[in-house]
Amino acid sequence: xxxxxxxxxxxxxxxxxxxxxxxxxxxxxxxxxxxxxxxxxxxxxxxxxxxxxxxxxxxxxxxxxxxxxxxxxxxxxxxxxxxxxxxxxxxxxxxxxxxxxxxxxxxxxxxxxxxxxxxxxxxxxxxxxxxxxxxxxxxxxxxxxxxxxxxxxxxxxxxxxxxxxxxxxxxxxxxxxxxxxxxxxxxxxxxxxxxxxxxxxxxxxxxxxxxxxxxxxxxxxxxxxxxxxxxxxxxxxxxxxxxxxxxxxxxxxxxxxxxxxxxxxxxxxxxxxxxxxxxxxxxxxxxxxxxxxxxxxxxxxxxxxxxxxxxxxxxxxxxxxxxxxxxxxxxxxxxxxxxxxxxxxxxxxxxxxxxxxxxxxxxxxxxxxxxxxxxxxxxxxxxxxxxxxxxxxxxxxxxxxxxxxxxxxxxxxxxxxx
Numbered sequence: 001x002x003x004x005x006x007x008x009x010x011x012x013x014x015x016x017x018x019x020x021x022x023x024x025x026x027x028x029x030x031x032x033x034x035x036x037x038x039x040x041x042x043x044x045x046x047x048x049x050x051x052x053x054x055x056x057x058x059x060x061x062x063x064x065x066x067x068x069x070x071x072x073x074x075x076x077x078x079x080x081x082x083x084x085x086x087x088x089x090x091x092x093x094x095x096x097x098x099x100x101x102x103x104x105x106x107x108x109x110x111x112x113x114x115x116x117x118x119x120x121x122x123x124x125x126x127x128x129x130x131x132x133x134x135x136x137x138x139x140x141x142x143x144x145x146x147x148x149x150x151x152x153x154x155x156x157x158x159x160x161x162x163x164x165x166x167x168x169x170x171x172x173x174x175x176x177x178x179x180x181x182x183x184x185x186x187x188x189x190x191x192x193x194x195x196x197x198x199x200x201x202x203x204x205x206x207x208x209x210x211x212x213x214x215x216x217x218x219x220x221x222x223x224x225x226x227x228x229x230x231x232x233x234x235x236x237x238x239x240x241x242x243x244x245x246x247x248x249x250x251x252x253x254x255x256x257x258x259x260x261x262x263x264x265x266x267x268x269x270x271x272x273x274x275x276x277x278x279x280x281x282x283x284x285x286x287x288x289x290x291x292x293x294x295x296x297x298x299x300x301x302x303x304x305x306x307x308x309x310x311x312x313x314x315x316x317x318x319x320x321x322x323x324x325x326x327x328x329x330x331x332x333x334x335x336x337x338x339x340x341x342x343x344x345x346x347x348x349x350x351x352x353x354x355x356x357x358x359x360x361x362x363x364x365x366x367x368x369x370x371x372x373x374x375x376x377x378x379x380x381x382x383x384x385x386x387x388x389x390x391x392x393x394x395x396x397x398x399x400x401x402x403x404x405x406x407x408x409x410x411x412x413x414x415x416x417x418x
Contacts, residue, residue: 010040017044022052026063029080035073042067042079049086061091069098074124081126085157092161096134113138120146125155132158136165144169148177160192167196172204179208187217194223198230206231213239221246222254229258232265234277241281245288256293257301260309279316291317295329307333308341315348322354331360334381335374346377350384358385 016024022045029041045064052060064084071077084091098104100112116134119127132150135143147169150162163181166174178200181193194212197205212224225243228236240262243255259278266274282290294317298310311333318326330352333345349357365378 008034008036010037013037013040013044017048022048022056022060026060026067029063029067030070035076038067038071038073039076039079042076042083045083046079046086049083052087057087061087061094065091065094065098068095068130069104074122074127078124078126081130085126092130092133093137095130096137099130099134100137117146120150125153125158128153128155128158129161132162132165136161136168139169141171144171144173148174151177151181156186156189160186160189163189163192163196167192167199170200172200172202175200175202175205175208178205182208182212182215182220187219190215190217190220191223194220194227198223198227201230203231210236210239213243218248218251222248222251225251225254225258227258229261230265232262232267232270232274234262234274237262237278237281241285244285244290244293252288252293253297253300256290256297257306260294260297260306260313263313264305264309275312279313282313282317291319291323291326295325298329298333304338304341307336307338308344311341311344311348315344315351318348318352322352322356324356324360327352327354327357327360331357331364334377335368335370339373342374342377346381349381353385355385358382 013025013028016028025041025044028037029045032038032041042064045060061084064080064087068077068080068084071080081092081095084095096116099115102111113134116131116138119131120135122128122131128150132147132153135146144166147162147166151159151166151174153159153162159181163178166178175197178193178196181189184190184193190212194209197209206227209224209227212220213228215221215224221243225240229240237259240255240259243251243258246252246255259282263275263278291314294310294313298307298314301307301310311330314326314330327349330345330349334342334349336342336345349361361378361381365375368374370378
């Protein structure tokens with residue numbers, strides 16, 4: 001603002017704000033000819049933001065969006081945006097939409113999206129913040145290098161928003177710039193970087209998360225575990241197995257979930273090898289009861305693909321003397337809302353083959369009001385287990401003699417010789 005602006009009387013605005021006359025404050029913000037008055041009005045909205053009742057926040061946010069979208073002075077506009085952030089940081093998106101609206105006046109003679117490119121080079125952080133949000137909305141190939149560069153902005157708010165928009169655009173060219181923020185001193189930025197890499201979702205992006213799986217930041221480590229499992233590659237299995245041995249329960253659950261996603265996401269031509277390797281490695285984890293982690297995962301998740309693959313894993317890693325809680329969990333799963341999960345649970349019970357399954361199954365059938373499908377699965381399990389027991393008894397009762405011709409058996413039993 002000019003020296004003349006500095007001498008404009010704005011004290012009268014303070015009495016207006018103190019008396020809660022926000023409509024009048026709005027009028028000065030939108031219509032007063034003096035930039036100093038508009039600037040002070042925006043400052044007062046910031047100062048009184050915590051005193052304004054929740055029932056008025058939406059209305060005042062709308063005023064501020066309108067003011068920022070039509071304000072011709074960069075310094076005033078920056079202060080209006082500051083006030084807007086104090087009321088609702090999500091309102092930046094409303095401002096972007098207002099600027100992009102062809103039917104509304106724009107703050108400069110430049111139309112959207114060029115205004116966002118211009119503001120990205122502003123000395124004012126608030127304008128750069130709107131710029132990266134606007135460029136993310138544009139989402140074209142041309143904005144990607146700009147967003148990647150903004151990931152190293154000197155203002156933490158701009159940097160974090162640029163990282164978020166990189167995740168939204170989902171272009172591999174952003175990966176390096178985003179990953180560089182995984183070791184930021186600002187936790188919010190570290191977590192935003194991890195989330196953005198997961199949102200990009202490419203192999204390059206997910207591999208960039210690997211170092212974060214060893215971070216001392218628990219929340220970051222948890223996100224990294226969650227992300228790398230979606231690679232579907234055995235190359236990350238070692239990292240995930242170490243996660244199962246973490247002292248933090250949330251990390252262990254994130255690792256368990258990631259291992260299941262690894263199984264689910266494996267390419268079809270690799271699926272069998274991945275599954276067998278995972279099952280073999282899980283049974284050899286020395287220091288942690290991994291079965292308990294997968295039982296918890298199966299119980300707590302509502303995601304069908306996780307439940308069905310966890311049911312498969314439980315059938316493979318059950319102890320040599322299967323625990324009652326594994327059997328109980330899988331028996332109840334034969335009535336799962338997801339048919340494929342129920343089928344996998346039934347197959348896992350058959351694979352476990354423990355006689356105690358029959359007792360648990362009968363108790364469940366007697367106590368629950370099961371539908372036709374669940375009863376059919378119960379019959380399937382019962383028939384396989386009872387047939388297996390009968391076959392075992394037959395093996396124990398019959399004398400097996402190696403013969404090369406059916407007639408040999410009669411001659412040998414009769415004491416005949418060749």
